[in-house]
Amino acid sequence: xxxxxxxxxxxxxxxxxxxxxxxxxxxxxxxxxxxxxxxxxxxxxxxxxxxxxxxxxxxxxxxxxxxxxxxxxxxxxxxxxxxxxxxxxxxxxxxxxxxxxxxxxxxxxxxxxxxxxxxxxxxxxxxxxxxxxxxxxxxxxxxxxxxxxxxxxxxxxxxxxxxxxxxxxxxxxxxxxxxxxxxxxxxxxxxxxxxxxxxxxxx
Numbered sequence: 704x705x706x707x708x709x710x711x712x713x714x715x716x717x718x719x720x721x722x723x724x725x726x727x728x729x730x731x732x733x734x735x736x737x738x739x740x741x742x743x744x745x746x747x748x749x750x751x752x753x754x755x756x757x758x759x760x761x762x763x764x765x766x767x768x769x770x771x772x773x774x775x776x777x778x779x780x781x782x783x784x785x786x787x788x789x790x791x792x793x794x795x796x797x798x799x800x801x802x803x804x805x806x807x808x809x810x811x812x813x814x815x816x817x818x819x820x821x822x823x824x825x826x827x828x829x830x831x832x833x834x835x836x837x838x839x840x841x842x843x844x845x846x847x848x849x850x851x852x853x854x855x856x857x858x859x860x861x862x863x864x865x866x867x868x869x870x871x872x873x874x875x876x877x878x879x880x881x882x883x884x885x886x887x888x889x890x891x892x893x894x895x896x897x898x899x900x901x902x903x904x905x906x
């Protein structure tokens with residue numbers, strides 16, 4: 704385990720210095736597609752944060768109580784199926800989120816469209832669970848990392864959505880309009896977030 708790292712440091716680093724999107728560029732598909740307006744970016748960001756946090760906690764329990772031979776109640780190494788299990792847990796939570804949004808915010812549900820169920824295959828969420836295992840976090844660290852990764856992704860998509868709305872009034876060269884300028888701005892955002900590297904870095 705990694706008891707020497709305080710969970711608040713893990714949380715802070717996951718949001719800023721080790722941002723799952725801006726440092727590892729995971730979850731770029733929905734980031735680019737749903738960041739055209741602040742409303743849809745905000746809604747999807749909250750959904751991803753909820754799913755990332757909840758699945759990190761559940762996948763931690765599943766990995767150490769059922770899959771890892773040294774801590775499993777079965778005493779059998781089942782880590783070779785961890786990706787399948789992790790994705791199944793993520794898919795179940797996405798279904799829950801989808802039903803809740805459909806019931807309480809039909810407008811947001813329609814605006815998110817196909818990208819809401821596609822949270823299931825958002826590699827940022829799966830990446831959070833995988834990094835949690837690779838770095839051998841404790842339970843509280845894993846929970847902090849899940850929340851931090853979700854908030855980091857949320858922060859990134861809301862920031863880019865706000866910038867993209869302002870860019871509508873900018874004189875952008877035709878070849879760079881759309882995804883082109885979005886990728887450039889994302890790269891600049893990633894460089895800006897590197898400014899936090901001296902505060903906290905998980906490697």
